[in-house]
Amino acid sequence: xxxxxxxxxxxxxxxxxxxxxxxxxxxxxxxxxxxxxxxxxxxxxxxxxxxxxxxxxxxxxxxxxxxxxxxxxxxxxxxxxxxxxxxxxxxxxxxxxxxxxxxxxxxxxxxxxxxxxxxxxxxxxxxxxxxxxxxxxxxxxxxxxxxxxxxxxxxxxxxxxxxxxxxxxxxxxxxxxxxxxxxxxxxxxxxxxxxxxxxxxxxxxxxxxxxxxxxxxxxxxxxxxxxxxxxxxxxxxxxxxxxxxxxxxxxxxxxxxxxxxxxxxxxxxxxxxxxxxxxxxxxxxxxxxxxxxxxxxxxxxxxxxxxxxxxxxxxxxxxxxxxxxxxxxxxxxxxxxxxxxxxxxxxxxxxxxxxxxxxxxxxxxxxxxxxxxxxxxxxxxxxxxxxxxxxxxxxxxxxxxxxxxxxxxxxxxxxxxxxxxxxxxxxxxxxxxxxxxxxxxxxxxxxxxxxxxxxxxxxxxxxxxxxxxxxxxxxxxxxxxxxxxxxxxxxxxxxxxxxxxxxxxxxxxxxxxxxxxxxxxxxxxxxxxxxxxxxxxxxxxxxxxxxxxxxxxxxxxxxxxxxxxxxxxxxxxxxxxxxxxxxxxxxxxxxxxxxxxxxxxxxxxxxxxxxxxxxxxxxxxxxxxxxxxxxxxxxxxxxxxxxxxxxxxxxxxxxxxxxxxxxxxxxxxxxxxxxxxxxxxxxxxxxxxxxxxxxxxxxxxxxxxxxxxxxxxxxxxxxxxxxxxxxxxxxxxxxxxxxxxxxxxxxxxxxxxxxxxxxxxxxxxxxxxxxxxxxxxxxxxxxxxxxxxxxxxxxxxxxxxxxxxxxxxxxxxxxxxxxxxxxxxxxxxxxxxxxxxxxxxxxxxxxxxxxxxxxxxxxxxxxxxxxxxxxxxxxxxxxxxxxxxxxxxxx
Amino acid sequence: xxxxxxxxxxxxxxxxxxxxxxxxxxxxxxxxxxxxxxxxxxxxxxxxxxxxxxxxxxxxxxxxxxxxxxxxxxxxxxxxxxxxxxxxxxxxxxxxxxxxxxxx
Numbered sequence: 001x002x003x004x005x006x007x008x009x010x011x012x013x014x015x016x017x018x019x020x021x022x023x024x025x026x027x028x029x030x031x032x033x034x035x036x037x038x039x040x041x042x043x044x045x046x047x048x049x050x051x052x053x054x055x056x057x058x059x060x061x062x063x064x065x066x067x068x069x070x071x072x073x074x075x076x077x078x079x080x081x082x083x084x085x086x087x088x089x090x091x092x093x094x095x096x097x098x099x100x101x102x103x104x105x106x107x108x109x110x111x112x113x114x115x116x117x118x119x120x121x122x123x124x125x126x127x128x129x130x131x132x133x134x135x136x137x138x139x140x141x142x143x144x145x146x147x148x149x150x151x152x153x154x155x156x157x158x159x160x161x162x163x164x165x166x167x168x169x170x171x172x173x174x175x176x177x178x179x180x181x182x183x184x185x186x187x188x189x190x191x192x193x194x195x196x197x198x199x200x201x202x203x204x205x206x207x208x209x210x211x212x213x214x215x216x217x218x219x220x221x222x223x224x225x226x227x228x229x230x231x232x233x234x235x236x237x238x239x240x241x242x243x244x245x246x247x248x249x250x251x252x253x254x255x256x257x258x259x260x261x262x263x264x265x266x267x268x269x270x271x272x273x274x275x276x277x278x279x280x281x282x283x284x285x286x287x288x289x290x291x292x293x294x295x296x297x298x299x300x301x302x303x304x305x306x307x308x309x310x311x312x313x314x315x316x317x318x319x320x321x322x323x324x325x326x327x328x329x330x331x332x333x334x335x336x337x338x339x340x341x342x343x344x345x346x347x348x349x350x351x352x353x354x355x356x357x358x359x360x361x362x363x364x365x366x367x368x369x370x371x372x373x374x375x376x377x378x379x380x381x382x383x384x385x386x387x388x389x390x391x392x393x394x395x396x397x398x399x400x401x402x403x404x405x406x407x408x409x410x411x412x413x414x415x416x417x418x419x420x421x422x423x424x425x426x427x428x429x430x431x432x433x434x435x436x437x438x439x440x441x442x443x444x445x446x447x448x449x450x451x452x453x454x455x456x457x458x459x460x461x462x463x464x465x466x467x468x469x470x471x472x473x474x475x476x477x478x479x480x481x482x483x484x485x486x487x488x489x490x491x492x493x494x495x496x497x498x499x500x501x502x503x504x505x506x507x508x509x510x511x512x513x514x515x516x517x518x519x520x521x522x523x524x525x526x527x528x529x530x531x532x533x534x535x536x537x538x539x540x541x542x543x544x545x546x547x548x549x550x551x552x553x554x555x556x557x558x559x560x561x562x563x564x565x566x567x568x569x570x571x572x573x574x575x576x577x578x579x580x581x582x583x584x585x586x587x588x589x590x591x592x593x594x595x596x597x598x599x600x601x602x603x604x605x606x607x608x609x610x611x612x613x614x615x616x617x618x619x620x621x622x623x624x625x626x627x628x629x630x631x632x633x634x635x636x637x638x639x640x641x642x643x644x645x646x647x648x649x650x651x652x653x654x655x656x657x658x659x660x661x662x663x664x665x666x667x668x669x670x671x672x673x674x675x676x677x678x679x680x681x682x683x684x685x686x687x688x689x690x691x692x693x694x695x696x697x698x699x700x701x702x703x704x705x706x707x708x709x710x711x712x713x714x715x716x717x718x719x720x721x722x723x724x725x726x727x728x729x730x731x732x733x734x735x736x737x738x739x740x741x742x743x744x745x746x747x748x749x750x751x752x753x754x755x756x757x758x759x760x761x762x763x764x765x766x767x768x769x770x771x772x773x774x775x776x777x778x779x780x781x782x783x784x785x786x787x788x789x790x791x792x793x794x795x796x797x798x799x800x801x802x803x804x805x806x807x808x809x810x811x812x813x814x815x816x817x818x819x820x821x822x823x824x825x826x827x828x829x830x831x832x833x834x835x836x837x838x839x840x841x842x843x844x845x846x847x848x849x850x851x852x853x854x855x856x857x858x859x860x861x862x863x864x865x866x867x868x869x870x871x872x873x874x875x876x877x878x879x880x881x882x883x884x885x886x887x888x889x890x891x
Numbered sequence: 892x893x894x895x896x897x898x899x900x901x902x903x904x905x906x907x908x909x910x911x912x913x914x915x916x917x918x919x920x921x922x923x924x925x926x927x928x929x930x931x932x933x934x935x936x937x938x939x940x941x942x943x944x945x946x947x948x949x950x951x952x953x954x955x956x957x958x959x960x961x962x963x964x965x966x967x968x969x970x971x972x973x974x975x976x977x978x979x980x981x982x983x984x985x986x987x988x989x990x991x992x993x994x995x
Binding site for chain 2: 031032033034035036037038039040042060061063064065066067070071074
């Protein structure tokens with residue numbers, strides 16, 4: 001080239017654009033453009049030159065950038081997209097074992113994640129199955145600064161309905177169990193009582209017939225009922241003419257006015273029929289909190305606005321209802337409303353558990369991907385030379401990317417597809433193991449969102465382990481790469497090891513985090529198992545009995561029924577004790593009233609004394625195994641006709657009479673007549689295993705709240721037996737039928753099952769975390785084994801040299817083990833730090849153990865390191881067996 | 892005969908320009924009115940297909956004018972034969988291309 005070639009307008013543009021052109025074509029391309037531009041400038045100068053002509057030439061030359069991109073594109077088009085895929089497929093098919101192992105590993109990892117995500121999606125993420133579900137709110141109340149969580153009272157419901165303008169409609173509901181008689185067989189079913197606006201709030205109507213009218217929600221309204229789809233099919237054969245027929249509910253014939261659609265299950269999946277919730281506007285109590293509240297917000301409102309409106313109404317209660325009883329009480333407890341989106345209330349506190357589970361399987365997938373990345377790295381080294389040549393021939397970055405990603409995309413796609421199948425099967429299988437109190441279980445299923453998650457996950461995996469080999473293939477040192485790929489260049493070797501070792505360290509760290517989680521859950525499980533619930537659950541049967549209103553009238557008859565039944569049961573062989581209670585422990589709601597203590601009078605503005613109440617019959621404490629500390633339990637003769645007796649729990653006694661004797665003190669539920677405390681019993685856990693035992697006051701079931709006309713009609717029977725509790729069920733049925741055949745028994749179960757169900761969520765979480773960490777550990781071990789084994793292979797010559805120079809087998813073994821130990825130790829330390837940082841996330845599911853429990857951390861770390869060292873044993877043994885002569889010969 | 896390139900308007904223009912003696916890249920651009928950035932890809936493609944032949948100009952001539960050697964293109968026999976089809980497709984086109992005033 002002659003001189004002056006770089007002195008024309010636009011020469012810099014050409015030089016800059018030349019960088020885009022693939023190296024192999026760069027020189028020729030540049031020469032052509034420079035020649036043309038130089039010539040054009042010569043011609044222009046002959047015509048006078050000048051800045052205008054220079055600018056015009058520059059503009060002309062600037063189109064060379066487009067041409068440079070064209071050249072690049074032409075270089076890439078030497079192979080098509082499909083061709084790359086075909087080559088990738090062939091490559092994978094050749095290495096069948098590798099492909100199989102990788103796809104299976106990925107399928108398991110992706111499958112597990114998809115399965116858990118399916119659950120998370122169904123329960124937490126998907127919207128409630130109602131029209132515009134974001135407008136629905138749940139209404140509760142709080143008392144005593146949040147100490148008391150209360151639902152809604154009829155009086156407040158009416159008040160809100162009448163005066164709250166931020167609501168479109170509001171409804172109250174409560175669950176109950178009723179006896180229905182179909183085909184002359186009594187059956188006890190779950191039911192929901194709902195106010196007339198309930199179906200309007202949800203905007204779900206009956207599939208047949210209609211909802212309830214306003215008139216039916218009043219005290220003298222017609223007795224009607226709405227059936228569930230299930231009840232309609234089983235008891236009425238899906239008869240389309242079922243409307244206007246009658247159904248015997250708790251002894252009353254009710255007219256059927258509607259049938260709900262099959263999928264409707266709010267708030268209780270098990271509800272088989274709906275009854276009107278009767279509220280008497282003339283005497284709706286303000287302070288008797290009985291039912292749940294839901295509402296649909298009016299357009300333009302939000303939960304905060306509704307809350308503000310409710311608070312305003314509550315503040316004005318004394319003004320609106322100057323004479324209503326309970327207004328003062330509400331003021332004293334500092335009543336506050338609580339308005340939450342309905343989904344939040346339905347889902348409850350299960351979200352933390354689910355997110356923890358999703359996180360765990362996510363970690364397992366990361367570890368699996370690291371394994372696959374390691375495997376691909378090994379393969380990538382073999383392809384390094386091919387890659388370098390391709391780049392020299394002008395293949396650009398995107399082309400290289402495509403060639404490598406084809407393989408990882410195929411692997412990820414196969415893994416994802418197989419994983420989806422595994423997930424679908426797993427969800428179905430796991431359904432039985434899920435805690436039965438998991439909300440929204442019916443909405444769990446593989447849908448479009450889940451498939452989208454799987455696809456995104458697979459793509460993410462492909463990118464993650466596809467990029468690892470690529471990271472090495474930077475075009476900076478092309479020549480060196482070609483040189484290195486054919487031999488064992490020392491420089492890149494170190495880089496290789498660092499990357500692979502880094503992956504293994506990450507795997508070990510992640511596995512440790514999971515193991516710590518599993519260990520903590522195990523400790524929680526043990527703690528729950530070990531704690532004394534306050535009663536003896538072994539050999540105890542419990543079941544529900546309910547006396548329908550039409551069946552027996554008044555105290556004498558009802559009390560007589562339970563007494564007679566109890567006496568009959570107690571003389572049966574194998575039955576050691578029998579009793580009744582309004583609710584057995586861990587079995588459901590107990591009322592929470594205020595009461596009075598004679599020697600602790602409350603001033604007008606003081607907070608009242610509140611405690612949980614349980615109504616029990618003679619024999620309950622003995623049957624339940626609740627220990628007696630002082631005095632006596634109930635005996636025949638206690639109750640309305642004889643001694644008005646009460647029994648209190650230890651916690652209650654110690655609170656009000658610390659260090660003193662509680663016996664003989666007088667207590668009342670608000671009426672003029674006092675009862676006497678005759679005994680103090682051990683605390684028992686009624687609400688849940690984790691929560692401490694509440695302060696309890698026990699009354700005899702036949703005396704009830706003083707002055708109340710209603711006897712306790714629904715009781716849990718509690719039977720202590722020397723046999724297997726479930727064997728006693730036929731005996732129970734027989735005896736109940738003998739006393740009164742129209743009273744059904746429902747839900748017989750052993751107390752041990754009840755306790756186990758109460759801990760179901762913990763054991764479920766523990767099992768899942770345990771499995772996840774087990775898989776993680778296995779994968780981590782495979783990873784370590786793989787890398788150490790590879791290192792040994794790479795360094796065979798070096799080992800041979802060492803042994804030839806006198807190194808002993810143990811020292812060689814030690815060297816290899818030290819490599820593995822180093823990786824494991826670093827991984828363990830990182831894992832401990834990570835576990836400590838993430839520990840607080842688990843706090844809500846733990847019990848009896850700190851998230852940073854040193855014992856768990858230390859033992860898990862030591863065990864992990866030990867196991868990792870064991871994994872390196874095989875390669876170490878192999879290294880020690882290296883024959884120096886053969887090793888040195890192989891070059 | 893089978894066509895070895897897609898006969899678009901720009902391709903036809905480039906062929907005719909070369910036939911009429913506009914042999915260098917910038918000349919083709921001037922003659923056809925197409926931007927250089929799109930003329931060169933067409934030239935290269937036609938060269939790949941064997942329709943055009945590319946050559947560097949004589950070194951002596953360039954040295955004499957103290958400038959780098961330019962690259963020029965001319966029709967191969969195959970290219971000549973393709974021209975028949977081109978003129979058939981775009982009958983008015985040949986009249987637009989006159990030989991260049993300055994000889995290279």
